[in-house]
Amino acid sequence: MYSFEKGQRPLNPYLAGAITGGLVALSVVATGKFFGASTTFARAGAALVNMISPEHGASLDYFVRYPFAVDWQLLFLVGIFVGSLLSSTVNGTFFIDVVPELWRERFGARTWLRLFTAFLGGVLVAFGARMAGGCPSGHGLSGVMQLSMSGFVSLAAFFVGGVAMARIIYGRS
Amino acid sequence: MFVSIMALVTGAVFGVLMQRSEVLRYDRQLGALLLEDMTIVKFMLSAIVVGSVCIYALLGMGLVSLSVKSTVLGTNLVGGVVFGIGWALLGYCPGTAVGALGEGRVDALVGMIGMVFGAVLFAELYPFTKLSLFSWGNIGKVTMPGFTGTGPWIWIVGLAVVAAGLCFLFERNDL
Numbered sequence: 001m002y003s004f005e006k007g008q009r010p011l012n013p014y015l016a017g018a019i020t021g022g023l024v025a026l027s028v029v030a031t032g033k034f035f036g037a038s039t040t041f042a043r044a045g046a047a048l049v050n051m052i053s054p055e056h057g058a059s060l061d062y063f064v065r066y067p068f069a070v071d072w073q074l075l076f077l078v079g080i081f082v083g084s085l086l087s088s089t090v091n092g093t094f095f096i097d098v099v100p101e102l103w104r105e106r107f108g109a110r111t112w113l114r115l116f117t118a119f120l121g122g123v124l125v126a127f128g129a130r131m132a133g134g135c136p137s138g139h140g141l142s143g144v145m146q147l148s149m150s151g152f153v154s155l156a157a158f159f160v161g162g163v164a165m166a167r168i169i170y171g172r173s
Numbered sequence: 174m175f176v177s178i179m180a181l182v183t184g185a186v187f188g189v190l191m192q193r194s195e196v197l198r199y200d201r202q203l204g205a206l207l208l209e210d211m212t213i214v215k216f217m218l219s220a221i222v223v224g225s226v227c228i229y230a231l232l233g234m235g236l237v238s239l240s241v242k243s244t245v246l247g248t249n250l251v252g253g254v255v256f257g258i259g260w261a262l263l264g265y266c267p268g269t270a271v272g273a274l275g276e277g278r279v280d281a282l283v284g285m286i287g288m289v290f291g292a293v294l295f296a297e298l299y300p301f302t303k304l305s306l307f308s309w310g311n312i313g314k315v316t317m318p319g320f321t322g323t324g325p326w327i328w329i330v331g332l333a334v335v336a337a338g339l340c341f342l343f344e345r346n347d348l
Contacts, residue, residue: 010212014340016194017216020187021223027183028228028237031176035187037268041285045292062296072180077271079184080191084275087192098279100199100264117262118280122270122287123294124259129267130295131252131307133242137268139253140217143242145224147316147328150244154253159206161257166206169261 024141033072034146036138038129040073042066045126062130106170132157188272191216197272199264199280206261211343218336225329239316246310263287 027033047068050057057063088094099114107113129135132154134143140158143151191197196213204210231237260266263284265273270288273281318325342348 017219025227075180083185083188088276121263122284126291128256157253161254165261
């Protein structure tokens with residue numbers, strides 16, 4: 001199960017990033033689509049609410065604006081999942097894991113604590129991303145490479161919140 | 174059909190690139206937020222620099238059009254900080270969580286379930302407030318060159334110089 005040792009040397013992040021930059025450009029030329037990820041979670045939320053109560057779903061303005069749809073971005077995320085699954089399986093870095101190493105060193109191997117924190121983090125991530133209008137893909141990569149002001153402002157804010165919270169969680173190291 | 178296939182293929186290539194460069198890892202994401210491991214920052218900076226050169230070159234040739242999001246300073250800043258707090262707790266952002274699940278990380282899946290609930294929470298609060306409390310600083314869909322009345326290439330060169338400087342510092346300090 002734990003085949004970490006077999007893993008190959010990681011790909012140089014500069015090279016991987018540079019290819020990613022070209023990939024965004026290719027995607028925009030071919031289909032007009034810039035990278036983004038967080039809208040899909042809003043659309044999934046719309047699907048969830050509409051499953052429980054369609055009337056309530058119809059009363060939420062935000063979900064009327066962002067109804068569930070199998071759109072470009074959902075398929076893009078499916079692609080990321082498949083690509084990562086294939087890549088990790090081939091190079092031997094796939095393994096089922098609940099508590100990341102760095103977390104385990106600091107807080108121990110208690111599964112419930114890690115999963116509770118991950119859930120809470122996920123709630124804040126989506127709430128913040130929808131409020132800011134995007135996540136590190138939409139604002140950070142696509143926004144900044146288009147030199148959009150919202151991209152620069154949001155990316156800076158992501159890191160301000162993240163660096164502050166990481167310090168609170170892990171303290172001075 | 175073509176667009177759907179392109180979406181899947183583009184995502185898959187992006188997934189492989191992120192998996193192979195380890196930017197999907199919790200340890201790498203927290204490493205960046207603790208300012209100890211800049212792998213994800215290097216990845217983002219080089220993607221942004223190469224992407225901006227390609228996008229603006231293609232724009233000059235009339236082959237692409239931009240898709241700029243509105244700048245609302247209040248929501249960008251407050252939402253951005255809320256996102257950052259969640260990012261440090263979860264250790265993945267929306268795109269990398271999906272990829273991390275692909276390499277077997279269960280905590281990323283629970284984070285994604287949390288994201289769906291976070292989006293529902295946002296939608297529930299949206300009609301009452303329309304986030305009016307935070308909607309100050311609405312500048313519209315502006316780019317930095319458009320806002321300042323300068324050409325894009327000076328910004329791209331500036332971005333490249335800043336990125337190169339940062340990466341030089343990262344490498345020198347072994348981050």
